[in-house]
Amino acid sequence: MLLSLDDVKRVANLARIEVSEDEAHTTLAQLSGIFGLIEQMQAVNTSAVKPMSHAQDVMQRLREDVVTEIDQREMFQSIAPQVEMGLYLVPKVIE
Amino acid sequence: MQWEIVIGLEVHTQLSTQSKIFSGASIAFGAAPNSEACAVDLALPGVLPVLNRGAVERAIKLGLAVGGKINPLSIFARKNYFYPDLPKGYQISQYELPVIEGGSVKIQVGRDGNEQEKTIRLTRAHLEEDAGKSLHEDFHGMTGIDLNRAGTPLLEIVSEPDLRSSAEAVAYAKTLHSLVRWIGICDGNMQEGSFRCDANISVRPHGSDRLGTRCEIKNLNSFRFLEKAIDYEARRQIEILEDGGTIHQQTRLYDSDRDETRAMRSKEDAQDYRYFPDPDLLPLEITESWIAEIQGSLPELPQRMRERLERDYGLSGYDATTLTADREIAEYYEAVVDKLPSDPKLCANWVMGEIFSYLNNEGKFFDSCPLSPLQLAQLLMRIKDGTISGKIAKEVLRQMWLQASSAKVDVSTWKSRDSRFDENLADRIIESQGLKQISDSGELEKLIDEVVAANSKSVEEFKAGKEKAFNSLVGQVMKAAKGKANPAQVNDILRKKLLE
Numbered sequence: 001m002l003l004s005l006d007d008v009k010r011v012a013n014l015a016r017i018e019v020s021e022d023e024a025h026t027t028l029a030q031l032s033g034i035f036g037l038i039e040q041m042q043a044v045n046t047s048a049v050k051p052m053s054h055a056q057d058v059m060q061r062l063r064e065d066v067v068t069e070i071d072q073r074e075m076f077q078s079i080a081p082q083v084e085m086g087l088y089l090v091p092k093v094i095e
Numbered sequence: 096m097q098w099e100i101v102i103g104l105e106v107h108t109q110l111s112t113q114s115k116i117f118s119g120a121s122i123a124f125g126a127a128p129n130s131e132a133c134a135v136d137l138a139l140p141g142v143l144p145v146l147n148r149g150a151v152e153r154a155i156k157l158g159l160a161v162g163g164k165i166n167p168l169s170i171f172a173r174k175n176y177f178y179p180d181l182p183k184g185y186q187i188s189q190y191e192l193p194v195i196e197g198g199s200v201k202i203q204v205g206r207d208g209n210e211q212e213k214t215i216r217l218t219r220a221h222l223e224e225d226a227g228k229s230l231h232e233d234f235h236g237m238t239g240i241d242l243n244r245a246g247t248p249l250l251e252i253v254s255e256p257d258l259r260s261s262a263e264a265v266a267y268a269k270t271l272h273s274l275v276r277w278i279g280i281c282d283g284n285m286q287e288g289s290f291r292c293d294a295n296i297s298v299r300p301h302g303s304d305r306l307g308t309r310c311e312i313k314n315l316n317s318f319r320f321l322e323k324a325i326d327y328e329a330r331r332q333i334e335i336l337e338d339g340g341t342i343h344q345q346t347r348l349y350d351s352d353r354d355e356t357r358a359m360r361s362k363e364d365a366q367d368y369r370y371f372p373d374p375d376l377l378p379l380e381i382t383e384s385w386i387a388e389i390q391g392s393l394p395e396l397p398q399r400m401r402e403r404l405e406r407d408y409g410l411s412g413y414d415a416t417t418l419t420a421d422r423e424i425a426e427y428y429e430a431v432v433d434k435l436p437s438d439p440k441l442c443a444n445w446v447m448g449e450i451f452s453y454l455n456n457e458g459k460f461f462d463s464c465p466l467s468p469l470q471l472a473q474l475l476m477r478i479k480d481g482t483i484s485g486k487i488a489k490e491v492l493r494q495m496w497l498q499a500s501s502a503k504v505d506v507s508t509w510k511s512r513d514s515r516f517d518e519n520l521a522d523r524i525i526e527s528q529g530l531k532q533i534s535d536s537g538e539l540e541k542l543i544d545e546v547v548a549a550n551s552k553s554v555e556e557f558k559a560g561k562e563k564a565f566n567s568l569v570g571q572v573m574k575a576a577k578g579k580a581n582p583a584q585v586n587d588i589l590r591k592k593l594l595e
Contacts, residue, residue, distance in 0.1 A: 053372040060377040065149025068119030069133040086128035087239030
């Protein structure tokens, strides 16, 4: 698969990462290298291999449904740039 | 041109757990802002999600109730997007391998003797976490963020595009709403957002088998809005197509004040969620034995119960559907029949009629009915044994209701503490008000003689062959007896006297 400069910019925008024109070119080259590796791997016949979603072959551990957390709002909000009435304040977002 | 509306619903049900899906914070509604947002919910560095067993159990319950496939292995994925009420920058959801696949829900469509059953197929149901809440007002140009809701467990139930009208969509949503409450996985509180619908709507020329371009209406939190939003949106699409235009795939919002939908965002921009398996979570394993254990704890399902009420109690489809619309009604009804097994139909009439309208008037539900099923059954027994007529019974019930309501019994507990309800309430009222039917035939005969003497014209007419005149005489006797006579007995004596 061939990656274009536009793809790189689009993904950067979706991830909210600011990239300059130069950085976009560098990133394109790096990502294309990674894509090359993936292409190599995809050439391997894996029809007999069970797909896995995680590198470790173990199952998810489950928690009992009990409330174990206490209210630590004050501590958490002590590092927030701005709070009011218990709310975290952020620059206005309207959709 | 004739158009066909095609609708699929995505329903977000908030699961009735104590704690969040990936953290041990409480999900109780109405807490002070951010007092229930722990380090995991805030996405502080270094935290890891740990899955709540209770959320998975509830998903399995739904899978069993809709006859879906419960995947032995399912995968959690990250759905990436940026919004301040989603502190991680992604929502943990399920994408490729959801916990439930397939299944179906049966709905009743049509009315007035034209009822039909229709099967709506489900695509899937998957577990995910809710986002926080953004408050856009009053913060001098800033947005306030409350993360109490972040991490609340949701089960998103996705239907196939099998619905063909807003009425069908509402019937489906109501059936599902009743089902999730019935099996106890969601409280169904729509005001608090525990049950919200997204509707995917498209239109196509009647008879076409290709789907039109769809628009998604987000966050419909009442059945009425669901209906109105679909009606508006279908009309909008049809108008565009009839004017030669094309539909653009969009996410839209329903504005209930203006009764219209409007574009929220186009699917093409920023809707690339770049799903990938969440490396913080391992595959979820659900074993056969776990499923069997949960199967054993499930109550009888409404569909089953409906069939049983029709088959065993001889109730009509309408009665059986009404009584199983809600688990509280069903439980109440069953408890009444339990005390009066000889007449399930009489029990049904009173539960759906009198009790229902009293509760409705007071905005109460069956679980907080001031009269216990036993108390109602005691009253109905007095109709059965001829102590009082049905008409008098209504008056007795009215007084029972007043007394029980003012007794301030903790009404939420009729299920667990039946003994706190006065078992003899009906009898006491019948006794103290002298409402017992006149069973002494001598007394009744005296009344009848008086009526016969005072209505010679009707008597003549009856003797001339007018059956209607007889009914009028019965009416006169009942009136004279202030309703306390047994109509069948009056019939017998009166007829005998007139034919003497």
